[in-house]
Amino acid sequence: MDSDSRANFPSILQGKKILLATESWGPVNGVSRTTRSLVEYLRDNGVDLILVAPDFKGDTAKQSAQVSGERRLPGCALPYNPDLTVVYPFHLREVYRQAFEPDLIYLASPASLGFQMLLQIRQLRSPPPVLLNFQTDLSAYSEIMLPAPLDRFGVWLLATVQGFLFRTSAVRTIFYPCSAIRGYLEGAGAPADRMVKLGRGVDTTLFTPDQRDDAFRRGIAPNGEVILLCVCRIAPEKGFEFLAQVAMRLSSEKVPFKLLIVGGNRNPVVESRVQRLFDPVRRHVEFTGFLTGAALARAYASADLFLHCSVSETFGLVVLEAMASGIPVIARDQGGPSDIILHGKTGYLVPPNDLEQFTSLTRQVARDNELRGTLSVAARQFADDTTWEKINRRAAWQMADALVQTDQEAHGSRPPRPTILASAMEQFRLMFAVAIVYGMWLIAVVPLIVHGNRLLPRAWLAVRRQLIPRI
Structure with missing residues (x-):
């Protein structure tokens, strides 16, 4: 499709049901501002969108009732950054039942929420297409925040989990923000043919x-x-x-x-x-x-x-x-x-x-x-030359392409049913991945939650060791 035909919002998305899950919705940070811009763009163009996010205690605008079109999941706030929440285990069917059966899933900066969703999407017989936006380098945070030798182990563990989950067949597009992150994703084993560079836009009317x-x-x-x-x-x-x-x-x-x-x-x-x-x-x-x-x-x-x-x-x-x-x-x-x-x-x-x-x-x-x-x-x-309109339109066209590709595959020849052995192997790999993910949160998050601020001095020592030159 030529570039002129992509100058407008893709009509195929109008009226479609999109479930957008984000790790951050409410705090003032780059992920929430980027995601909010995309949510507003899609809704303004006729998309039926439900947003799923961790509960955020600092969101004073939502205290007594659930905001329309929004589903909050309970979790535990991190002590060193209460704006971020580790979501408790949940079942995808609960999200679907309280939202809707989506035509497409978009995962913004997948971590505790996105990882669980990807694990369960792997079990679906006919999953909707999935796009994910890699906006937060969790491995860099692990290297900085965790004391040795957990820092190196945390980086390896995250790369293992991310590489496994991002290879899920339903994942059509992996947005990445810069060349350094693409190198990390390739090293983790994410499929290079699904990677698409997507930066962020800026409100040139406000910021002037x-x-x-x-x-x-x-x-x-x-x-x-x-x-x-x-x-x-x-x-x-x-x-x-x-x-x-x-x-x-x-x-x-x-x-x-x-x-x-x-x-x-x-x-x-x-x-x-x-x-x-x-x-x-x-x-x-x-x-x-x-x-x-x-x-x-x-x-x-x-x-x-x-x-x-x-x-x-x-x-x-x-x-x-x-x-x-x-x-x-x-x-x-x-x-x-x-x-x-x-x-x-x-x-x-x-x-x-x-x-x-x-x-x-x-x-x-x-x-x-x-x-x-x-x-x-x-x-x-x-x-x-870097406006939100251009960035969000590029993301929308990737969603449209994913829907078209999925529709074409659905009308093509159906893949043969897996053998009992193949199904058993897939189930074993899934259970192993689940164990890795929850083991990661146990190792990386629970100590911070249990010890709270007492681990902060270690984090600062790690920062000094890795970020400050000797002078």
Whole structure:
């Protein structure tokens, strides 16, 4: 099908029943914002969509009644990040009965919810086509959060589980956000012929240089200091120790700056631990907590330079939002930002552990107004070609292709019934996979739930060991 025919929403999806399961629906993060954009796009174009997600205790908009078109599953919130919930075991038939028999299933960032669904989909005689979007690199989180030797074991275990589940025959498309993730998926054994690169879009109407607010700037930097911005969830894996080192070096070099950190964590222990990292330069730093909508857009556009220090991002939506706001970005060259930033044109990419170069580039761009202006224009131009409309339309056409392919297979020759031995082998593999998945959650999650914040110092030591260079 030519590109012109795909310029509009695929009509085959109108009226279709789609079950969309997501691991995050409610918290302020890249996965929930990306998924919300797709949900709104599909519903606006006539799709009958039911959303399934873990229960989220922080969702004050849903306290007394179930939101229409939404099915919440109970689970246990993670102590180091209460926004994320490990879903208790459930049966797919319960979801179907309370929702509907779907024509297609879409799994956003599959983990505790998505893994269970994939395991049960494997048992269906005629499963609907499945598309999944790999948005969260769980192996990177395991490597950072778990103490040795569980960190290496966690990475291996996740790759084993993901490779097995992603080879499920019903899975038609595996969306991935960047080249680094494709390499990981191939290494895990996911089928390369089903992989499709799908980035994220950005709201170029909300995030725009027009949101710049001089009064807001004066409140942050009353003496005309350059404003450095960081936007992300406050958590050990987001590179805050690296950022604190950058801030301390800039301060020692007498660079006039203010560092605005936008984000938070519903676990006050984690948030407090991050804030204490900046005690030596506290007069340079301001924490705003979570911001959304116009307030977030104003923070982006009112800054001069965006600093991205996380190395665990599969895409890095905040990088794209900063660029749409006309703000150049300096980022560590790992994960999603490596595929977004045009080095030397819209910002700079720095080797992950090169603290000296990161600080030097920050100082250079902070002091050079003309360079900042050139980078700013190029950053906005890049973002203009990356809208949610284009990204969501690409996802919708992949769904349409999956439905057509499934329909063609249904009208073709039926595959022979498996032998008793083959059925027994498949059942054994399924039971083995179930054991692996629940063993993974037992090893990786239960200790965090049982010990809670007492494991956080270990996590921080792991972050220091893996993310901070020796200086």
